Amino acid sequence: MTTTERVGELRLRPPRNPVDPRAVGWWRTTLALLFGAPVVVLVVLGFLIPPARFWLLLPAVIIVIAGLPLTVALPRWWYRLHRWEVTDAAVYTRSGYFWQEWRVAPMSRIQTVDTQRGPLEQRFGLATVTVTTASAKGALKIEGLDHEVAADLAERLTASTQATAGDAT
Secondary structure, eight states: OOHHHHHHTOOOOOOOEEOOTHHHHHHHHHHHHHHHHHHHHHHHHHHHOGGGHHHHHHHHHHHHHHHHHHHHHHHHHHHHHOEEEEOSSEEEEEEOSSSOEEEEEEGGGEEEEEEEOOHHHHHHTEEEEEEEESOTTOOEEEEEEEHHHHHHHHHHHHHHHHHSSSOOO
16 A cells, blocks of 8 residues: 555544643643732732732632642643644644644645754743644644653654655645
8 A cells, every 4th residue: 555545544542642741730830920920919918018918818728728739630631632643644643722623734745853952841841843844724743742652753744745746744
């Protein structure tokens, strides 16, 4: 079977691989920082400006009440949803939170493969692989991978795309 025939048979299907379990901690930390930063600012201002204390501490309490359950629950849910897989013919991803997105990128359409490790990802030993294609939809991102798995994946995708016929346009 030729590569063109395999690509012609691609179907949108659930990818098999979950992200690294450490992604849950990474997502929780990210959300804690997202919700925690405004709370800290509001609390500090509330104690520095006594006449406005109530009006500054009230939104801080509301943010904590809303943010705490989200910080605890959402990362577990995301872990169950996010999946990825690479075959000889394509890269499959499923991501999203409330609006889920399933994507397939045939090897012949891949233009670049990049890895990224932000400070929090480094702390958790994780990385993100970005697969840029000739699609108007944009790049596929596989977040929350072990940094060694991400490096191996980038190397494998680079080798596969170079061996695949086509010009990635």
